[in-house]
Amino acid sequence: MDTKFSSRPLLTLKLAIVGGIAGLGFYFIPQLGFNSFITDALRFAILIAANLYGFATPINFIKRFIITSLGIVIIYAFLGATITNSYQFPYSPNTYASLLFLASFYIAFCFQQTYLEIANNRSYKLTYSEIAWNYAFIILISLIFTLICQLILLISSYLFKNFGFAFFYTLITSSAFSYPVSGLLLGIGIAICKKYTTIIIALRRLVFALSYFLLPVLAAIGILLVIALIFGTQHTTGSADSFVLLTIIALFLINAVYQLKEQTLPYPHFLTYLINIFIIVLPIFPSLSIWQTIHSPTMSNIKNNLQMDIGFYSILLLYSLGYLITLFSSKTRWLKWLPEINIILGIITLITGLIINIPIIN
Incomplete structure (x- = not known):
């Protein structure tokens, strides 16, 4: 890191300025006629990228930001504006499409940070999994900090309004104020979290x-x-989202337990057998989500939503199958190839998320 920005106060100020400028851009972009393809998911992605990449030196910051985030945004925005005025980027009518875009964005960032770790000359290098977990907590805590600060501002402005000073309420609730302030607060939150890395690791x-x-x-x-599915007498087609949520939670917990005790079998034999059986049957849930989505009468006439949902469910199915395969890879070490499976599936998720949101397909 450049010594000019190595001190913590200057680094915090730098990230606050970067976040504020990024947030201010979200106010001016709609004024330029680009609101047809600028969505909240895109704003969030750029804001996170701007602050995370703000730790780089100025030259590297520009190179990394353009290559991994801004370049993709410009290409998608140009295609969206050229093809149709009604296109939104990411494909906002579908929540899963936006989630895939954000996941792709985050995976790309983690891959780049992993590459930088490999290129580093330090004796200890963070793995892809460690980087992904660390930055997930940094972003989450920074968002909580931003929301709390915004809540304090909103309550204060409401009290000022009750005392006859409506100007503060109008100012704080306006987009011209809230966007840059949100970016500034997010930058400060990320800088603080990066300062206390040991606490982030302990929280993890x-x-x-x-x-x-x-x-x-x-x-x-x-x-x-x-x-219950095997012996039940009544089956409905309204449980696809519930199956998806259960699968996501399962994948999260499996990864977390692996990170905690990755060298040995994590549980006593009885519980290990129970969890292994669960991993074996886990692909059933995303498969049922795909089946129910295809046969749902409310989705059959919405072609785009059907494609987006099936794409998202298929990614979860691939993760479940990947974990099932690595389950049988070793008798002494639980889920031996889980990190490699995560990297391979991360690349697939990255490509799928970008393809699903591309304007030409939509």
Whole structure:
């Protein structure tokens, strides 16, 4: 890192300025006629990228930001504006499409940080999984900090309004103020979190420990659900989103437990068998989501939504199948190839998320 920006106060100020400028841009972009393809998911992605890349030196900041985020945004925006005025980027009528875009954006960032770790000359290098977990917590805590600050501003402005000073309420609730301030606060939050890396790591370990006790409970519930599906007499087609949520939580907990005790079998034999059975039946849930989406009468006439949902469910199915494959890779080490599976599926998710949101397909 450039010594000019190595001190913490200057770094915090730098990220605050970067975030403020990025947020201010979101106010002017709609004024230029680009609101047809600028959505909240895109604003969030650019804002996070601007602040995270703000830790680089000025020259590297510009290179990284353009290559990994801004370049993609410009291409998609240009295609969206050229093809149709009604296109939104990401494809906002579908929540899963936007989630895939944000996931692609985050995976691309983690891949780049992993490359920088490999290129570093330090003796200890962070892995892709460690980078992904660390920055997930940094972003989450920074967002909570931003929301709390915005809530304080909103409550204060409301009180000023009640005392006859409506100007503050109008100012704070306007987009011209809230966008740059949100970016500024997010930059400060990220800078603070980066300063206390050891606390982030400790928090990560705490979440892993909690996940260690939650996974057996979820495994038992998942197995009981499969039994209910086999022997149940009544099946409805309204459970696709519930199956998706269960699959996402399961993948999260499995990864967390692996990070906590990756060298050995994580549980006593009985619980290990229970969780292994759950991993074996896990692909059933995204498969059922795909089946229910295809046969749902409310979705059959919405071609774009159908494609987006099936694309998202298919990604979850691939993750479930990948975890099933690595389950049988070693008898002594639980899910031996999980990091490699995550990298391969991360690349697939990155490509799928960009393809699904491309204006030509939509």
